[in-house]
Amino acid sequence: MDARHRILLLDDDPDLLDMYREILAQLPSKPLIRTASSGARALAMLEADPYRLLICDLKMPKMDGLQVLSIVRRKFPELRTVALTSVLDEQFRSRAYALGVDLFWNKPGTEQEIQMFLECLESLLGPDAQPGFRGLQSKSLVDIVQLECMSMSSSVLRISNGVFTGRIWIQNGELIDAEAGGLKAEEAFLNILTWKAGHFETLPPDPARPRSIHKSYNALLLESVQALDESRGQTADPQSDPAASSSLARISQVEGIEFLLGLKNGQDQPHVARGLEDPERMAAWARQTLTAFRALGERLWAGPFEELDGLGPQRHVALASQGGMDFCLGWRHSMAAPQVREMTRKVLALWDS
Amino acid sequence: MGFLGLFQKPAPSLLRLPAGSFTVDRHGAVLTTTLPSHFPPDLVRGMAEIVLSAFRGATEAQLPLSEIVVHYPSLKITARSMRGGALIFLAPKAPYAPVMSSPSSTVYA
Numbered sequence: 220m221d222a223r224h225r226i227l228l229l230d231d232d233p234d235l236l237d238m239y240r241e242i243l244a245q246l247p248s249k250p251l252i253r254t255a256s257s258g259a260r261a262l263a264m265l266e267a268d269p270y271r272l273l274i275c276d277l278k279m280p281k282m283d284g285l286q287v288l289s290i291v292r293r294k295f296p297e298l299r300t301v302a303l304t305s306v307l308d309e310q311f312r313s314r315a316y317a318l319g320v321d322l323f324w325n326k327p328g329t330e331q332e333i334q335m336f337l338e339c340l341e342s343l344l345g346p347d348a349q350p351g352f353r354g355l356q357s358k359s360l361v362d363i364v365q366l367e368c369m370s371m372s373s374s375v376l377r378i379s380n381g382v383f384t385g386r387i388w389i390q391n392g393e394l395i396d397a398e399a400g401g402l403k404a405e406e407a408f409l410n411i412l413t414w415k416a417g418h419f420e421t422l423p424p425d426p427a428r429p430r431s432i433h434k435s436y437n438a439l440l441l442e443s444v445q446a447l448d449e450s451r452g453q454t455a456d457p458q459s460d461p462a463a464s465s466s467l468a469r470i471s472q473v474e475g476i477e478f479l480l481g482l483k484n485g486q487d488q489p490h491v492a493r494g495l496e497d498p499e500r501m502a503a504w505a506r507q508t509l510t511a512f513r514a515l516g517e518r519l520w521a522g523p524f525e526e527l528d529g530l531g532p533q534r535h536v537a538l539a540s541q542g543g544m545d546f547c548l549g550w551r552h553s554m555a556a557p558q559v560r561e562m563t564r565k566v567l568a569l570w571d572s
Numbered sequence: 573m574g575f576l577g578l579f580q581k582p583a584p585s586l587l588r589l590p591a592g593s594f595t596v597d598r599h600g601a602v603l604t605t606t607l608p609s610h611f612p613p614d615l616v617r618g619m620a621e622i623v624l625s626a627f628r629g630a631t632e633a634q635l636p637l638s639e640i641v642v643h644y645p646s647l648k649i650t651a652r653s654m655r656g657g658a659l660i661f662l663a664p665k666a667p668y669a670p671v672m673s674s675p676s677s678t679v680y681a
Contacts, residue, residue, distance in 0.1 A: 497634070504633040511622040512642055518615065521589060522645030529630060529637040536635055549635075556641055 224250040224271035224344050229261040229287065230303075231279040239274070239303075246337055248344055258282030258290075265295055271344055277304040277311060285314060292319045299343050360412055361440055368392045368436040373424035378411055383568060385411040388428045394439060395430040401472070404431040405439065412443040467493065470566050475558075477534055478549035479566075482506060490544065505547040509538055528559045535559050541567040589647050589664040596620040598656030607662070623651040623658050 226243060230236050236254045243252050250271070255261035259282060261273070273291060277284035288300055301322040302315040315323045321343055327333045360378065364387065367374060371392035378385045385399030385407060397408035432439070470479060471493060480501055481491030492498035513524045527538040535550040537559055548566060550559050594605035600620045607616065623640065630637045642649040650661040 500633045501635070504629040504635075507629060508626045511625065515619060515622055516644050516647075518618065519589060519644075519647060521647035525643040525645065527626075527643075528641045529626075529635070530639040530641075531630070531635060531637040533636065536630070536637070556639075560641075560643075 224248060225268060226250045226252050226272045226274065226340075226344075227261060227264055227270045228252060228254045228274045229256075229258065229279075229284075230254075230276040231256055232276075235276075242333055242337070243274075243340070246341055246344070248341060250344060258284075258287040261287060262290060262294075265291065265298065270295075270298060272299045272301065272340070274301045274303050274340075277302055277315070278306055285311075288315065288320055301340070301343070360414065361443065364389075364394070364412075364436065365440065367421075368394065373426065375422040375425050375428075377420050377422055378414065383414070383565075385414075386422075387411065388425055390424065390426060390428070390430075392436075394432045394434075394436045396428050396432055400469075405434065408432065408439060409443050412440075467491065469569050473562065473566055473569070475551040475554050475562060476548060476566065477551060478547075480505060480547040481570075482545040482547070484543070484545075494549065501547060505538055505545065509540075509545055526560065526563060528556055528563070530556060530559070537563040539563055539567060542571050544570075546570070590662055591664055593659065593661045594620075595654070595659050596624065596657050598624070600624055603657070619649070619660065620658065623649075623660055627651075627653050627658065 228236060228239055228243065230239070233256060236256065240252050240254060243250070253264060253268075253270075255264055258279065261275070264270075265273070275284045275287055275291075279287075284302060284304070288302065291298055291300060300320045301324060302311075302320045303324050303326055304311065305326045307325060312323050322339055324336055324339070327336045363376065367376065367389050369392065373390050373392075376387040376389065378387070383400060386397065387394065387408060388396040394408065397404060397411060399407040399411050402410050467479070470476065476494075478494030478501075479491065480493075480495060480498055482502055482505060483490045492502075495501055508527065509524070512527060516522060516524045525539070529536040529538075530552075532552060534552050535554060535556075537546075537548045537550065539546055539548075546563075546567065548563055550562065554562070590607045590611045592606040592608065594607055594616060595603045597603055600617060602613075602616055602620065605616065626640055627637055638653050640649075640651045642651075644665075646665050648663045648665055650663070652659045
């Protein structure tokens with residue numbers, strides 16, 4: 220049997236298929252090149268024979284390239300994929316990478332671009348540099364931690380969620396430590412697992428890290444999943460919602476915050492109020508001001524209102540929205556305006572997480 | 573052929589967000605302005621009313637403010653309270669453009 224890698228080239232334009240077949244014939248590893256002119260045909264060919272690489276056009280009739288790539292990612296997770304397009308749109312680039320393509324490439328037009336394209340393809344045809352998981356963008360943090368622990372790995376997971384960053388230390392498949400913001404050990408680990416989205420990277424192991432988590436990863440994951448299940452489907456009333464209470468507790472520890480007011484649309488009473496003697500009066504001002512500046516933004520076509528920062532000799536204030544709720548936050552008067560804006564974003568992210 | 577122009581739709585004109593500043597007194601009357609003349613005066617007056625109302629409402633809520641900074645995706649409004657009136661700066665924001673110089677904010681030590 221021929222040991223050469225197979226490449227499947229998918230494009231609805233037969234002339235382009237011929238041209239790219241000739242270009243790919245220049246690859247040093249001399250792979251076998253097959254072509255398909257429709258997504259359905261390409262999927263049938265992938266079912267029939269093992270391929271190493273799929274090069275896929277994005278703009279095609281019936282089944283477009285993004286559809287093909289999403290099917291391929293599920294059915295053939297080991298297949299390497301390249302999106303090749305003449306559509307110069309950043310949105311398509313980010314969507315293709317979100318689907319897990321290995322390479323997004325604008326159709327080469329010059330000799331130099333063709334050479335670079337061939338070099339990239341050759342590296343994709345080569346052996347895996349190191350074993351690893353693919354398509355992690357669709358996995359939850361619980362899945363990632365479980366995979367690391369089950370494979371008895373030693374690593375440090377660095378996870379970021381907006382302005383927050385956390386680290387989880389794993390040694391020989393055991394969770395040994397975690398930190399996030401001011402939190403440490405189990406508390407930090409459980410906090411990180413409440414983050415709904417973000418990015419993560421695997422850092423080299425840190426064997427010198429002292430162990431502060433002594434529970435098994437299974438027990439901790441179970442605890443976190445139970446906590447998430449309990450908080451799901453409940454109202455955000457801080458009196459009855461442990462998640463909201465926990466968010467408020469974390470927010471009240473933020474350096475410089477003096478009061479917090481949460482307002483829900485259609486409700487006269489403040490939803491959340493901390494640190495204010497007369498929350499009703501402040502709520503009335505916040506509502507009126509937000510309404511007026513939102514309307515002004517529409518009149519000016521300046522885009523949706525983002526934030527108002529008010530600076531005063533006694534204290535500063537910020538008005539902003541997050542998750543369908545309006546917030547009025549009081550800040551220490553010694554803070555500068557950029558600091559107020561930055562800390563307000565941090566508080567909103569804390570509330571959202 | 574000139575009469576064919578009668579049937580042409582007028583080209584839509586977009587309101588350009590201006591860069592500049594203006595001052596208003598406590599009643600909302602515009603005293604001085606560096607805004608371009610094409611910018612509608614009623615929008616300037618409307619903006620002044622909203623800003624003055626925000627300053628007054630904050631004082632009534634026991635939160636006196638001397639400066640308000642409002643952020644929109646394409647515009648930043650900075651308003652400074654001046655003896656009941658206000659000095660208001662408008663600074664359009666363009667994505668990927670270098671940060672425009674804007675008045676430095678007051679810092680309370």
